Amino acid sequence: MTHATGAHPPLQESHPDIFKRLKRAEGHLRSIITMMQEQRSCADVVQQLHAVEKAVCQAKRTLIKEHVDHLLEHLVDGQGDQQEILAEFHQITRHL
Template structure:
């Protein structure tokens, strides 16, 4: 059973994950800088601009993750449905809630 879980987690590692991690780490750095900007009393316009950039980066990371999941997992979902399995369809439905 633990092998199934291990295989399951490995099957959800995609090539895009590395770029998503880089994007999120960059957003994390920007977010930390924004906190410093607020603590230093920087102009609200500057802070808002940086917050907007972080928001866009996180949204793009989410979009990339979901699109990649759909691209790679849709075929498995269709195959599973042909075999009478419903779990992959439910997982597919769950991720589309975040679009």
Template sequence: MSEESHEHTHDSHPEIIKRLKRAQGHLKSVIAMIEGGRPCLDIAQQLHAVEKAITNAKRTLIQDHLDHCLEDTVGSLGREQRQTMAEFKTITKYL
């Protein structure tokens, strides 16, 4: 993984961090559930919740990046290009 040399933050980052910390806590619970011999159904449900939280954090990060960084890079766009960009942003919801 490469690391950029400058700070790169957006308004959504605190919310993403909050979601990831919540997922981290749930993941610790899942490990404890496995170690404690809890039923597989309970473990699977918790794992699903962790996975969903991480997916939502990733989606938020990508959409925020598109909203800010990509538009800043490409600058002003014509009507047709803006529509293409809007479609591109919309499809990221299915990541």
């Protein structure tokens, strides 16, 4: 996805950590499917779902925060089209 400056944003420092976290959540989701197939207790399944949900929400928040910071830097530095940057800001913050 391109952003307001017309290029892909640089890889942020936290992206490798977020990637690992999401891969771990992916594995947990597979485990949850197996747990359900094995008819494990609802409490066990829900506990695992909650852990996955928290991991995904934290990844989303971190990505949004970094992107908003990046957009604000562009506004302050006068880089890029202000209207385009503000439109992208509004688009990304809808997911908070």
